[in-house]
Amino acid sequence: MVAVNRPQPGSTSGAPKKPDDEESESERRTMNIVLAVAAVALIGGGIWLVNAMVDSRKATICMESGRRNCNPIPVERKAD
Numbered sequence: 001m002v003a004v005n006r007p008q009p010g011s012t013s014g015a016p017k018k019p020d021d022e023e024s025e026s027e028r029r030t031m032n033i034v035l036a037v038a039a040v041a042l043i044g045g046g047i048w049l050v051n052a053m054v055d056s057r058k059a060t061i062c063m064e065s066g067r068r069n070c071n072p073i074p075v076e077r078k079a080d
Contacts, residue, residue: 062070
């Protein structure tokens with residue numbers, strides 16, 4: 001038979017402490033903010049990388065087809 005140590009009814013070892021809970025909540029909030037910023041940065045970097053790869057593929061296809069001027073030409077809009 002295995003003996004189980006249970007807290008006595010008058011002891012405070014099983015009761016949660018308020019200061020620790022407040023610290024853990026603020027730490028969780030900080031970590032959530034940090035993780036949210038990291039996720040946004042990761043998603044933004046992924047979108048940038050995909051766009052760069054698409055542009056590179058378009059330039060490669062253009063050059064392989066024998067064209068000479070494959071750089072995009074920026075066109076400015078005229079104000080009406």
